[in-house]
Amino acid sequence: MASEVDLTDPNDRPIAERVEELLATGGPLPIVAAGDPVLRRGTEPFDGQLDPALLARFIEALRETMHAAPGVGLAAPQVGVELRIAVIEDPAPVPEEIRLARGRVPQPFRVLVNPSYEAVGSERAAFYEGCLSVPGWQAVVARHARVRLRALDEHGVAVDEEFTGWPARIVQHETDHLDGMLYLDRAELRSLSSNEATAQRWAQPTPERAAAALGFTLPR
Template sequence: MLQLAKPTPFSPAQIRETVQEILASGVLPPIVQAGHPVLRQQAAEYSGQLRSSELEELILLMRRVMHDAPGVGLAAPQLGIPLQLAVLEDRYDVDPETAAVRGRAPLEFLAIVNPSYQAVGHGSAAFYEGCLSLQGLQAVVSRPDRVHLDFTDPGGMPRQQEFSGWQARIVQHETDHLRGMLYIDKAELRSLSTNAEYGARWCHPDIRLAGQELGFLPDTPSA
């Protein structure tokens, strides 16, 4: 059972000061790595701690950091900001077989505020997953293959949307960050691989070979 993370100790003023310092630096901030306390805290709900112009500027900066990494999602805690905000975008070219097996379709840029998700149905899928805050590692994570997301857009409008396949995985991964969870909390640890080993051995559309060779989920398909 996953342990519930403690709420961030940051006050609204501290959150705003942190954001202002990052925005004023004029450089892309580093991505916080595992072991930093902010990644293990429940981020504060966004409730107007920032001016609308600051929120817009932060979202643009997060998108730049995500592209520079590169990645398909980034949560505010990954920049040391304990605020329930994340950006998502997946426009990378993937070979057709991999895209079909993983249910990977392009995801247009989306900024989500105060998100929460629920599984839709009982389907799940297990694939290798990485994180910009655990550089150099990947592991297999089983997640619901379809989710319903409740969130607020940057303009303050409540929204609901369903995601499936790889998009659902991105949504869950980034929303988990805002609850103080990392993908390794849900991973099959016997699958843990460096990026080099993953690239050399396990970067197949599904996880069957990795499961057989590394001794996890030997008879379970990837979806």
């Protein structure tokens, strides 16, 4: 007689149990790639599902994983955990021309718990953008040039701050992950380029040349 098939969804287990199991492997965590439903389900607000010690360990693992990738942000769903938590950090090691064009300035390590953002003003900026969960590809995304972020930090302290330029882009990208969105949902798909093509053809500070060659329109 055949044995019964176990139809139990592993995601039905308590989040704390799954996080403990994830951290037990040690080292950087595996990053979930596009196509995994966890990136599309959205997240539940953090409300003590992890005790303070486990939360601290999970945040440190997110930080280690972000550095190892390397990236400038990482959201919990990208490691398979449906909690509304993300980390960001950007040393911004870019040439002055790119810094000025993109507003890319260094950002210290930050933890965003239950973040949300809203646009400040109507200005938008479009640049090539990539994602650790969509490895090997980049596309132009128009985003708000300035946003107001509301969140909590890892200690439960309220954050209410405006971000501009590239930091605003990072905030939007990571918060979108928590809502089940990938940057491709907002991208100009005619701009989609491999990392190699982006480096060889579209490494200019702004994407005007790519727009002209690939046939897409940039926001005004």
